[in-house]
Amino acid sequence: MNLTIALAAVVAITAIAAWLGFSRASRLRGSTRLHSLPVYHGAYAALWAALPALLFLAIWSPVQSQLVTQAVLATPEGRALPAFDMQRESILSEASEIAAGQRDAGFNPESAGLVPRFLEAESRFATIGGGIAILLTLAAAAFALRRTNAQFRARTGVERWLMALLIAASLIAILTTLGIVLSLMFESLRFFKLVPVGDFLFGTQWSPQTALRADQAGSSGAFGSIPLFWGTIFIGAIIAMIVAIPLGLMSAIYLTQYAHPRFRSWMKPILEILAGVPTVVYGYFAALTVAPRVRDLGLSLGMTSASSESALAAGLVMGIMIIPFISSMADDSIAAVPQAMRDGSLAMGATKSETIRRVVLPAALPGVVGGVLLAVSRAIGETMIVVMAAGLAANLTANPFASVTTVTTQIVQLLTGDQEFDSAKTLAAFALGLALFIITLVLNLIALTVVRRYREAYE
Amino acid sequence: MSSAAPTRPRHSSDTRLRKRYAAERRFRFAGLFAVGLSALFLAFLLFDMSWKGLSGFTQYQAAVPIDFPRSDLILDPAALKGGDANDVVAGADLEGVLVKAAVATYGADADELFGTGAIRSLGRQLIRDPELLGRSATLWLPVGSKIDVAAKRDSDAASEKLVEQLQSKHALKRTINKDFLVESDATDPSAVGIWGALKGTFLTILVTIVLAFPVGVLAAVYLEEFATRNRWTDAIEVSINNLAAVPSIIFGLLGLAVFLNVMHLPRSAPLVGGLTLALMTMPVIVIAGRNALTSVPPSIRDAALGVGASKMQVVFHHVLPLALPGILTGTIIGMARALGETAPLLMIGMRAFIAAPPSGITDSATVLPVQIFLWSDEVNRGFVEKTSAAIIVLLLFMLVMNGLAIYLRNRFEQRW
Numbered sequence: 101m102n103l104t105i106a107l108a109a110v111v112a113i114t115a116i117a118a119w120l121g122f123s124r125a126s127r128l129r130g131s132t133r134l135h136s137l138p139v140y141h142g143a144y145a146a147l148w149a150a151l152p153a154l155l156f157l158a159i160w161s162p163v164q165s166q167l168v169t170q171a172v173l174a175t176p177e178g179r180a181l182p183a184f185d186m187q188r189e190s191i192l193s194e195a196s197e198i199a200a201g202q203r204d205a206g207f208n209p210e211s212a213g214l215v216p217r218f219l220e221a222e223s224r225f226a227t228i229g230g231g232i233a234i235l236l237t238l239a240a241a242a243f244a245l246r247r248t249n250a251q252f253r254a255r256t257g258v259e260r261w262l263m264a265l266l267i268a269a270s271l272i273a274i275l276t277t278l279g280i281v282l283s284l285m286f287e288s289l290r291f292f293k294l295v296p297v298g299d300f301l302f303g304t305q306w307s308p309q310t311a312l313r314a315d316q317a318g319s320s321g322a323f324g325s326i327p328l329f330w331g332t333i334f335i336g337a338i339i340a341m342i343v344a345i346p347l348g349l350m351s352a353i354y355l356t357q358y359a360h361p362r363f364r365s366w367m368k369p370i371l372e373i374l375a376g377v378p379t380v381v382y383g384y385f386a387a388l389t390v391a392p393r394v395r396d397l398g399l400s401l402g403m404t405s406a407s408s409e410s411a412l413a414a415g416l417v418m419g420i421m422i423i424p425f426i427s428s429m430a431d432d433s434i435a436a437v438p439q440a441m442r443d444g445s446l447a448m449g450a451t452k453s454e455t456i457r458r459v460v461l462p463a464a465l466p467g468v469v470g471g472v473l474l475a476v477s478r479a480i481g482e483t484m485i486v487v488m489a490a491g492l493a494a495n496l497t498a499n500p501f502a503s504v505t506t507v508t509t510q511i512v513q514l515l516t517g518d519q520e521f522d523s524a525k526t527l528a529a530f531a532l533g534l535a536l537f538i539i540t541l542v543l544n545l546i547a548l549t550v551v552r553r554y555r556e557a558y559e
Numbered sequence: 560m561s562s563a564a565p566t567r568p569r570h571s572s573d574t575r576l577r578k579r580y581a582a583e584r585r586f587r588f589a590g591l592f593a594v595g596l597s598a599l600f601l602a603f604l605l606f607d608m609s610w611k612g613l614s615g616f617t618q619y620q621a622a623v624p625i626d627f628p629r630s631d632l633i634l635d636p637a638a639l640k641g642g643d644a645n646d647v648v649a650g651a652d653l654e655g656v657l658v659k660a661a662v663a664t665y666g667a668d669a670d671e672l673f674g675t676g677a678i679r680s681l682g683r684q685l686i687r688d689p690e691l692l693g694r695s696a697t698l699w700l701p702v703g704s705k706i707d708v709a710a711k712r713d714s715d716a717a718s719e720k721l722v723e724q725l726q727s728k729h730a731l732k733r734t735i736n737k738d739f740l741v742e743s744d745a746t747d748p749s750a751v752g753i754w755g756a757l758k759g760t761f762l763t764i765l766v767t768i769v770l771a772f773p774v775g776v777l778a779a780v781y782l783e784e785f786a787t788r789n790r791w792t793d794a795i796e797v798s799i800n801n802l803a804a805v806p807s808i809i810f811g812l813l814g815l816a817v818f819l820n821v822m823h824l825p826r827s828a829p830l831v832g833g834l835t836l837a838l839m840t841m842p843v844i845v846i847a848g849r850n851a852l853t854s855v856p857p858s859i860r861d862a863a864l865g866v867g868a869s870k871m872q873v874v875f876h877h878v879l880p881l882a883l884p885g886i887l888t889g890t891i892i893g894m895a896r897a898l899g900e901t902a903p904l905l906m907i908g909m910r911a912f913i914a915a916p917p918s919g920i921t922d923s924a925t926v927l928p929v930q931i932f933l934w935s936d937e938v939n940r941g942f943v944e945k946t947s948a949a950i951i952v953l954l955l956f957m958l959v960m961n962g963l964a965i966y967l968r969n970r971f972e973q974r975w
Binding site: 162165255259262263265266267269270271272273274276277279280283284286287346347348349350351353354355357358359367370371373374376377378379380381382383384385387388389420423424427451452453454456457474477478480481482483484487488508511512515516529530533536537540541544545548 | 579580582583586587589590591592593594596597598600601604607608611773774775777778780781782785786792794795798799800801802804805806807808809810812813815816817822823838841842845869870871875895896898899900901902905906908910928929931932935943946947950953954957961
């Protein structure tokens, strides 16, 4: 027996329980007045039959795979396996994949001998788990069906189950946040055991490749993240914003204050397409079309160090991507400025542009600033454009034609490729991830507070 | 009183006014310029991709006479009629036959005229018509990547010369590249296709939608209709708003740490990709769902409560159906975002070279954006047009999904 059969049995028993509950209540309905409609009696029985058993199966199936592995290791074949962790793991996973029918043969000859042990242990534990699940369904269904009578408040019962489901669904958001924080923290703490926090935060040398050798793991200076954060800020918060803020802000002003409504109704969605283009497309565009031109420009300006992976190319394209964000945030805050302020200024004889520059923009400034902060947070978390168009060399330079690297580029670089999971190199990616998470979180919180407080001011 | 006005020099106020109006015009022009420049960027991006990519949907085919009875090909026509014809063809040395035929017809430089795509095509033609093996025939076969690039754009001198030679003999024609839509990744750009990546995308998005849609809608219903304000619901609300703004790569790290390293789910699988993207998309659906639920007027709830419905019946029988178009619009937009997402999927290992389309959600797979990323890294010039062609397909999908969302919004959304 395997768990799929148990699952099918649970579903079948649930269907039978639902039908029994419904038909019993329908029969009662002929003679007496029911509190709940027969549908609710059926649903009540079905929920009791299905949910506890499904929950049990969901918990059991990962537990089972652990138990199976332990049982296999306890057999003579399992004890004969090499003690070295990596190799043992790979033989075990090969054997379990062969047993599951996902592949025909493994690279390690030992795995073939383990397959029958795996099948044996799997069928034993699946029988236990599946049996418990089916018993649970039967017991719960019997309990629910026994309660079917005219006075029974089946609808209330069903609604209580539904409420539990609603609460469970909304708790997933908290669980995800917790999962992010805990997994990043856990791996980062392991990293900081190898590399001191101070070296990571304040070091100016980033060369994780040298740390591949065991005797160099944790050698000071290899994991200084300052150049990465500088590169991230240089591309995402400086170059991209120099492009995006004027274009986004002026677009928003023109579309809200000057443009004919029909022009606006066409242009706004067109600008929003810019935000919907997948970032991998921008990355390709930046690397293939923009970067060579930027390098040529740099060379013609006499920069001998102009790189084909320049900060300028990545920043320019990222700025284009950000335009619609700034534009729509500015749009909202300009629209929130009371009309009376505008009318007052116009009545004093100010021209439209003077009104916008002296009255509307200062009033809308907090909202615009909040929008810019959100845009910055988005730009520094952006990955594909910089992975494809920015370089890998961790340079501390303010030359836009030179190559810099960013936090997200390095995370991708550190985690793609084949290396063991416990090295300082891979763990560094999680430390960078944690830093990125905290920075974007803080930026978002500040931005949201600014925007909210400003909205309240005019309401 | 009135004598004060004439004493002011009129011309200075005129110049000032002229200056102010000029500033007004400049400002207005700057706004128009910003809008125009942004739109121009978009137009240039789309034009650039189409210009580079449209040729990826076509391929050049060259005619080559092959004398099968005299070739070294050892193939039994009878074996080609059986069910294992594909294996039989794969075992035969079709490449050798092609190289020989090409060199014999077009000279020694033509040894790279054909690539993997031609071998595959020849195998198919043989299976379709095993009698070919008994005679000599002139076949049209897709040319290799180098010649294809030379025929479409410029390339090295030897390839250009070969293309000229072929064209002068009318042995070169341009056809639609059907293989691009039905084949999977390959090392030879003349033989690549996007079907494997598309199927991976469909499976991943399927997992995402199955997980994210119900959970997102239920969470939105709870927060909007039932939750009382307390510390718990505040915490839920804050985490949903923050999750919507967390960089996508962080979700990739979460998927790597939790789904792969703790739960030991299969690497590179659509299951893990879908789970990761579901966590990322769920907050978007919750926020869209809450907005849609708030826009349903309270009178609907009051009326349903008034005729004796329970709170749960009010929500599930009346409010939710009315809010559904808005929720669906938000869901489609969230799905479109997930469809274009690359970074988190790189983290969970969906960047492997996968030459066969996945057959289930636990198979190794890749998705279209990651395929684009992988092809963009290739040095072979033949991949440039394939990458851009794949981008065109991806953008078309985005366009269709966003168009659907706009259609749904206009068609079904009610203004109260």
